[in-house]
Amino acid sequence: MRPAARCVNAAGQPADGPARSDPMRADDFLFPTDAGLFCPAGDFFIDPVRPVPRALITHGHGDHARAGHGAVMATRETLDIMAIRYGENFTAARQAADGPARIGGVEVSFHPAGHILGSAQIRLACDDGPVITVSGDYCRTPNLVCAPWEPVPCDIFVTEATFGLPVFKHPDPAHEIARLLASMAEFPGRAHLVGAYALGKAQRVIALLRQAGFEAPVHLHGAMQRLTDYHVEQGIPLGDLRPATTPKEIEGQVVIAPPSAFASPWVQRFRDPVICFASGWMAVRARARQRGVELPLVISDHVDWPQLTQTLAELRPEQVWVTHGAEEGVVRWCELNGLDARPLRLVGYEDEAE
Amino acid sequence: MKAFAALLERLAFTPARNAKLTILQHYLERTADPDRGHALAALTGDLKLRAVTPGLLRGLAAERFDEVLFALSYDFVGDLAETIALIWEGPGGADLPLADAVRLLETTGKAGLPAAIAGVLDRLGPSERLAFLKLATGNLRVGLSARLARTALAQMGGPTLAEIEEIWHGLNPPYPELFAWIEGGPRPDRAALAPFRPVMLSTPITLEELRGLDPAEHIAEWKWDGIRVQAVSEGGVRRLYSRTGEDISGAFPDLIDEMNWEGAVDGELLVRREGAVATFNDLQQRLNRKTVSRALLTSHPAGLRVYDLLIWGGADLRPLPLIERRKVLEAADFRSDRIDISQLLPFGTWDDLAALRAEPPAPVIEGVMIKRRDAPYVGGRPRGPWFKWKRDPRVVDAVLMYAQRGHGRRSGFYSDFTFGLWSDDALVPVGKAYFGFTDEELRELDRFVRANTTERFGPVRAVAPKLVVEVAFEGVNRSARHKSGVAMRFPRISRIRWDKPAAEADRLETLEAMIDTPNVFDAEGARAGVRHGRTKRRGGGEAPQEAGAARPLDGVETPSIPAGYLDEEE
Numbered sequence: 001m002r003p004a005a006r007c008v009n010a011a012g013q014p015a016d017g018p019a020r021s022d023p024m025r026a027d028d029f030l031f032p033t034d035a036g037l038f039c040p041a042g043d044f045f046i047d048p049v050r051p052v053p054r055a056l057i058t059h060g061h062g063d064h065a066r067a068g069h070g071a072v073m074a075t076r077e078t079l080d081i082m083a084i085r086y087g088e089n090f091t092a093a094r095q096a097a098d099g100p101a102r103i104g105g106v107e108v109s110f111h112p113a114g115h116i117l118g119s120a121q122i123r124l125a126c127d128d129g130p131v132i133t134v135s136g137d138y139c140r141t142p143n144l145v146c147a148p149w150e151p152v153p154c155d156i157f158v159t160e161a162t163f164g165l166p167v168f169k170h171p172d173p174a175h176e177i178a179r180l181l182a183s184m185a186e187f188p189g190r191a192h193l194v195g196a197y198a199l200g201k202a203q204r205v206i207a208l209l210r211q212a213g214f215e216a217p218v219h220l221h222g223a224m225q226r227l228t229d230y231h232v233e234q235g236i237p238l239g240d241l242r243p244a245t246t247p248k249e250i251e252g253q254v255v256i257a258p259p260s261a262f263a264s265p266w267v268q269r270f271r272d273p274v275i276c277f278a279s280g281w282m283a284v285r286a287r288a289r290q291r292g293v294e295l296p297l298v299i300s301d302h303v304d305w306p307q308l309t310q311t312l313a314e315l316r317p318e319q320v321w322v323t324h325g326a327e328e329g330v331v332r333w334c335e336l337n338g339l340d341a342r343p344l345r346l347v348g349y350e351d352e353a354e
Numbered sequence: 355m356k357a358f359a360a361l362l363e364r365l366a367f368t369p370a371r372n373a374k375l376t377i378l379q380h381y382l383e384r385t386a387d388p389d390r391g392h393a394l395a396a397l398t399g400d401l402k403l404r405a406v407t408p409g410l411l412r413g414l415a416a417e418r419f420d421e422v423l424f425a426l427s428y429d430f431v432g433d434l435a436e437t438i439a440l441i442w443e444g445p446g447g448a449d450l451p452l453a454d455a456v457r458l459l460e461t462t463g464k465a466g467l468p469a470a471i472a473g474v475l476d477r478l479g480p481s482e483r484l485a486f487l488k489l490a491t492g493n494l495r496v497g498l499s500a501r502l503a504r505t506a507l508a509q510m511g512g513p514t515l516a517e518i519e520e521i522w523h524g525l526n527p528p529y530p531e532l533f534a535w536i537e538g539g540p541r542p543d544r545a546a547l548a549p550f551r552p553v554m555l556s557t558p559i560t561l562e563e564l565r566g567l568d569p570a571e572h573i574a575e576w577k578w579d580g581i582r583v584q585a586v587s588e589g590g591v592r593r594l595y596s597r598t599g600e601d602i603s604g605a606f607p608d609l610i611d612e613m614n615w616e617g618a619v620d621g622e623l624l625v626r627r628e629g630a631v632a633t634f635n636d637l638q639q640r641l642n643r644k645t646v647s648r649a650l651l652t653s654h655p656a657g658l659r660v661y662d663l664l665i666w667g668g669a670d671l672r673p674l675p676l677i678e679r680r681k682v683l684e685a686a687d688f689r690s691d692r693i694d695i696s697q698l699l700p701f702g703t704w705d706d707l708a709a710l711r712a713e714p715p716a717p718v719i720e721g722v723m724i725k726r727r728d729a730p731y732v733g734g735r736p737r738g739p740w741f742k743w744k745r746d747p748r749v750v751d752a753v754l755m756y757a758q759r760g761h762g763r764r765s766g767f768y769s770d771f772t773f774g775l776w777s778d779d780a781l782v783p784v785g786k787a788y789f790g791f792t793d794e795e796l797r798e799l800d801r802f803v804r805a806n807t808t809e810r811f812g813p814v815r816a817v818a819p820k821l822v823v824e825v826a827f828e829g830v831n832r833s834a835r836h837k838s839g840v841a842m843r844f845p846r847i848s849r850i851r852w853d854k855p856a857a858e859a860d861r862l863e864t865l866e867a868m869i870d871t872p873n874v875f876d877a878e879g880a881r882a883g884v885r886h887g888r889t890k891r892r893g894g895g896e897a898p899q900e901a902g903a904a905r906p907l908d909g910v911e912t913p914s915i916p917a918g919y920l921d922e923e924e
């Protein structure tokens with residue numbers, strides 16, 4: 001059932017049965033394979049990038065949550081989101097994470113990650129081994145559309161590093177929304193098209209607009225509709241939402257669309273729109289220019305450098321494992337700050353969205 | 355500084371001219387003196403500050419940051435000032451009036467500069483830090499010409515653009531009397547001695563279009579391949595302006611000495627030896643110099659060929675028909691053997707003129723100018739009264755956009771150039787050229803590229819869109835593979851137009867219009883290329899595959915970004 005070629009741990013020993021008499025080494029407890037992070041003691045993968053018999057999923061973003069597994073354990077919201085995106089048959093069996101659960105010899109629990117609705121960190125513990133927390137994607141900036149991140153003390157912290165360079169210091173999102181509103185005031189005749197990923201970022205941008213006192217209708221690209229409806233069903237107030245189908249009325253209004261829509265003929269219905277893009281990458285000018293963005297909005301659902309390094313300093317795990325993003329930057333910081341760290345070169349996360 | 359930083363940021367990302375104008379106009383209306391005047395000077399290039407060098411910035415970074423983390427960051431961001439603005443740590447809540455920032459950069463000595471800059475960076479937030487560093491390095495890169503900045507001033511509802519341009523060169527930052535004038539105060543007249551007057555520009559024309567016009571209503575002259583200048587000598591003040599109103603007097607003291615008359619004249623600056631007009635290459639030796647050596651003054655003497663009078667004998671001739679101005683011109687005494695007047699070409703029909711144009715008497719002639727007899731002198735580019743009918747249509751003036759390091763003999767030099775033409779308000783890359791320039795010109799281009807880099811993508815640099823290169827080519831085809839829709843054959847840089855503003859480079863439509871024109875040189879051109887060893891031109895004549903304005907050269911990816919990092923997550 002395990003990927004045959006990679007069923008060997010980092011030390012080169014067979015992974016299927018660590019000797020019970022010795023304390024389990026971290027490398028035997030959880031290690032990367034071609035399919036993703038694998039935990040042999042519980043016989044499950046975390047956020048696998050290809051179909052596996054048993055998967056634990058941190059959150060609903062496409063590079064973490066894929067269809068076709070035998071069994072999926074995730075938060076209720078993540079299961080709902082996967083069903084919306086992939087259809088009800090996205091997995092053969094499912095289990096909502098609800099308090100600590102035992103899988104094989106492993107105690108598993110899910111804790112809020114503050115990234116998107118339903119996002120979780122996964123804590124793994126076994127009787128004679130280390131405690132490992134897999135952060136998934138996480139963010140410590142308050143976010144109206146999801147529960148706040150919680151520290152989960154551990155021996156080994158598996159951190160993302162999407163913005164793992166000291167140049168990334170995300171501004172207060174309220175400040176960025178104020179810039180959007182200022183541009184709408186400066187160019188009242190032009191529709192402001194805000195590129196935002198359909199899951200998480202889109203709803204967060206709407207919530208931030210509402211928080212800033214913007215009460216006019218927000219228009220949605222069709223790709224946003226079902227996931228946004230789901231947020232509203234979960235009790236997140238997003239105000240007056242309308243489909244972006246009638247361009248005459250929405251001149252001078254705000255429209256939320258997936259960034260890919262800007263390259264498609266869909267955008268031709270707007271006369272002289274202001275193309276905006278809400279993403280942490282927008283902090284770097286060259287990235288904004290590459291996307292042809294006229295108003296870059298630095299709004300991120302990931303930890304920035306100060307949050308990331310603060311988290312490591314607070315948790316002070318024995319080891320830090322660094323996954324997708326700028327691993328070198330985070331590993332270097334750990335080196336300078338006396339933390340043992342190494343990159344976990346997981347495959348399949350190259351298309352990490354932000 | 356906050357408002358200035360926001361202004362720069364908006365301008366840098368706003369492609370459309372009109373939107374840029376709106377943003378700048380609002381800034382100028384909402385910002386108080388003297389900050390808005392300093393901002394204006396920064397945008398028009400009139401703020402003369404001691405330029406902070408990249409070396410100084412690197413030094414600041416080395417003092418504060420881990421070398422590895424800084425290198426990783428710089429590699430990702432691609433711009434030194436931006437990397438420092440982003441990585442800097444400090445409370446950052448304070449603001450600094452722009453005027454104070456300017457004063458600090460003006461008055462701080464070289465030795466004290468690093469500490470002073472670090473002190474400012476400590477106080478500011480990231481956007482303001484970047485604006486301050488851009489100001490300090492003298493490289494704002496917001497894609498806004500001085501003329502557009504003055505257009506925004508004219509939109510504020512006071513004096514017109516022409517009125518502002520007339521006195522612009524007598525004004526000094528932060529322009530308190532200019533803003534007072536715009537807001538209803540008196541015209542700052544003391545600024546008005548020997549002013550620049552907006553130049554009348556021509557539009558291109560073809561023989562087919564000419565056939566719709568009456569030859570009897572027009573005059574024609576040779577179009578000399580020099581530099582269009584306005585020479586002004588009024589009340590003891592003498593100035594030589596480029597056609598965009600830049601004061602270039604300093605580079606031509608020999609001509610200034612010869613301006614022993616009162617008036618403002620329009621003509622072509624040429625290098626002349628014993629009556630003959632030298633090549634544009636000779637003239638180039640005289641350009642972009644702050645001072646000129648005695649040897650150069652002797653070997654490359656400057657002269658002026660006058661074709662129009664704006665002010666003469668104390669009278670403003672601009673409202674008069676051309677033919678009346680011409681009478682005054684022909685009677686004028688310039689009291690110099692370096693200054694003469696442009697002669698009219700005799701022709702009865704357009705075919706007569708075409709025959710003259712086909713065999714110009716000197717290689718330094720690049721076509722003919724055709725002007726309506728009854729037209730007054732109007733600043734700007736009115737469509738109709740003045741036409742240029744260039745000798746060789748297979749030349750476009752393009753803007754240098756990207757440069758790539760060469761190989762072999764050219765290792766270490768930026769020698770492979772991507773250039774673009776204007777389409778709407780943006781530059782569209784239309785081709786690449788690897789040859790056509792001399793070794794000396796290659797060194798100059800390389801210096802230009804290094805001094806004007808805006809972004810680095812591995813071996814490729816994006817450069818500020820401000821250098822015009824004349825690109826000669828053998829033909830142009832439609833091409834679906836290129837974003838521009840056209841592919842040039844055998845493009846080469848035939849001339850570097852250090853004098854020409856980027857805004858006046860050709861438009862994509864100009865190139866498109868050449869597509870269907872039969873070209874008898876096709877076969878020879880191709881053979882000549884092989885003969886001259888051009889077979890190794892690695893796809894010369896092809897524009898970048900994905901020639902978006904923000905893309906580097908084909909096949910070269912921005913380093914350090916995971917492939918598809920900005921793709922939608924699904």
Ligand SMILES: [Zn+2]
Pocket residue numbers: 059061115137
């Ligand atoms: Zn995610």
Ligand SMILES: [Zn+2]
Pocket residue numbers: 061063064136137160324352353
């Ligand atoms: Zn992720």
